[in-house]
Amino acid sequence: MTNLAAFIGAALAEIAGCFAFWAWARMNASVLWLLPGLASLIAFASLLTLADTTAAGRAYAAYGGIYVVASLIWLRFVEGVDPDRWDVSGAALCLAGMAVILYGPRGA
Template identity: 60%
Template sequence: MATIATYLLAAVAEIGGCFAFWAWLRLDRSPLWLIPGMASLALFAWALTRIDSDLAGRAYAAYGGIYILTSLVWMWLVEGSRPDRWDTLGTVLCVSGALVIIFGPRGGQ
């Protein structure tokens, strides 16, 4: 479960950091939004290196599914737009794939 929590931390940090840029460039917010945004992106990078994986590519691939789930939760809670059935179906497919990557037996690898 620590792996999932670390992936979630990374996802929230990445989305928050990217949203700071979105807010500045698309929502006409102050450039000061970039200060916590860049700190959040640094936290994202740090968190992703804490994943228990021998291979960066595998950690990043599994992260993709968790990122998609977290992005849609962000869309719902922060932006006020509820995911539709296609968002939900796509998320289920992606998270299922991520869980296979995270928890799949490696057979001695």
């Protein structure tokens, strides 16, 4: 599995899991929403371990860029809110930072 696939899968799982908690706490959804939410958060953590990097912190930092973009996609298609130019600009900066963190040359 490539880093990109692991990060995209992790982002979708994390956002879905967190949204389940949001729905329960803020939208008066049934407490049963927490069960798939927990399963989704477990899937998120599992997928993130598949990132091809030697340090967990580096994987988490690089993953952040994908998470930001996925969150804005969620904003648009699940919540029906169009991201504005500041959202898009911020996401582009996050992706650039992710690329530097993940693919920057490392000393031996």
